[in-house]
Amino acid sequence: MKKSDVVKMLLKERLFANPKNSKVEAFAPTNIALCKYWGKRDPELNLPVTSSLSISLANLGASVSLNVAAEDKIVLNNQLVDPQSSFSIRLVEFLDLVRLNRSPHLEINIISTVPIAAGLASSACGFAAITLALNKLYDWELTGRELSILARLGSGSACRSIWNGFVEWNSGIRSDGMDSHGSVIHHHWPELCMGLVLLSQQEKSISSRKAMERTVNTSPLYSAWPAKVAQDLSLIKQAITVHDFKLLGKTAEFNAMTMHATMLSAWPPVSYYLPETMMAMEKVWALRAEGLDLYFTQDAGPNIKLLFLKKDFSEVQLHFPQLQSVNLF
Ligand code: PMV
Numbered sequence: 001m002k003k004s005d006v007v008k009m010l011l012k013e014r015l016f017a018n019p020k021n022s023k024v025e026a027f028a029p030t031n032i033a034l035c036k037y038w039g040k041r042d043p044e045l046n047l048p049v050t051s052s053l054s055i056s057l058a059n060l061g062a063s064v065s066l067n068v069a070a071e072d073k074i075v076l077n078n079q080l081v082d083p084q085s086s087f088s089i090r091l092v093e094f095l096d097l098v099r100l101n102r103s104p105h106l107e108i109n110i111i112s113t114v115p116i117a118a119g120l121a122s123s124a125c126g127f128a129a130i131t132l133a134l135n136k137l138y139d140w141e142l143t144g145r146e147l148s149i150l151a152r153l154g155s156g157s158a159c160r161s162i163w164n165g166f167v168e169w170n171s172g173i174r175s176d177g178m179d180s181h182g183s184v185i186h187h188h189w190p191e192l193c194m195g196l197v198l199l200s201q202q203e204k205s206i207s208s209r210k211a212m213e214r215t216v217n218t219s220p221l222y223s224a225w226p227a228k229v230a231q232d233l234s235l236i237k238q239a240i241t242v243h244d245f246k247l248l249g250k251t252a253e254f255n256a257m258t259m260h261a262t263m264l265s266a267w268p269p270v271s272y273y274l275p276e277t278m279m280a281m282e283k284v285w286a287l288r289a290e291g292l293d294l295y296f297t298q299d300a301g302p303n304i305k306l307l308f309l310k311k312d313f314s315e316v317q318l319h320f321p322q323l324q325s326v327n328l329f
Helices: 003-014 086-095 122-137 142-156 155-159 208-218 221-240 245-264 274-290 312-321
Strands: 023-035 041-042 054-070 074-076 106-113 168-169 182-185 190-197 297-298 303-309 325-326
Touching: 003 142, 023 122, 023 155, 023 221, 023 245, 023 297, 041 208, 054 122, 054 190, 054 221, 054 325, 074 086, 086 122, 086 142, 106 122, 122 142, 142 155, 142 182, 155 168, 168 221, 182 297, 182 312, 190 312, 208 245, 221 245, 245 297, 245 303, 274 297, 274 303, 303 312
Parallel strands: 074 106
Antiparallel strands: 023 054, 054 106, 054 168, 168 182, 190 303, 190 325, 297 303
16 A cells, blocks of 8 residues: 555545645644654555654644645745755645645745754654645645544654644554554643753764664564563553653653664664763762662663653752653643
């Protein structure tokens, strides 16, 4: 099955209709997985091997403005994007799923408040925001589930960036992926904090797409991953329900470490570690040994995200002066 078949199922008679508006804007938050998505059962449709669960960073994400124009033009953080770049090609391919013969041409302005391709899910919020903007441009009136499925075709983790708060992406079992989308876990946890520790803004060495494929195909440890995720998902959901921070932190960190271990055991090895990443991790472990409730998670990049409770904010900041605190709720 191809992406275009899925889009046809989602939009039905609305596919290729003319835009109802000429200029729209949308924002989507980035999301950080507490239980990770690593590995696809269908690379074309970005269908995952396992379910996953994230928290959205309410004030960090992508703002997109779309307007009908004389030619396609993409501007990212006020800089014109080279149409031959992989960024542009991927984005235009996504737009072409809903356009006939590249019509209408669109001018897209993206302002991303997260560093691009540094493992901070910039593609997740980017594709989610573009999906929300297209929904407005064409007045499709898609449901959250449908928006999530459409965003997933751009980038897997984008399907969780349609909402704020905790979002679970159910892997689904259908080959058309109509059951593989995000849904909100309604739980408010205002004491829960996340902070970004930005160690490098360089583009990642290998895309998550390629890295996942290599891990699935070559890592002898990958077969243990689905069972680990099933266990972690259930623990994280339990932790969220009863606001058990230690359980949440431990499970999220353990899950991230296991994901990176499967990558390290791929061939050629996939490593997103920098020496600074290791130093930050060691610091977290040392502080925890001294009694501070501090945990971390790491995605497809060298930066780490700290998890802690609001009451410990000043102490965490003392040890990580570069901490960028983010709003979760
Ligand atoms: O959706 P992608 O291709 O950006 O992959 C995201 C992979 C991780 O960030 C490492 C894990 C996750 O669940 O977000």
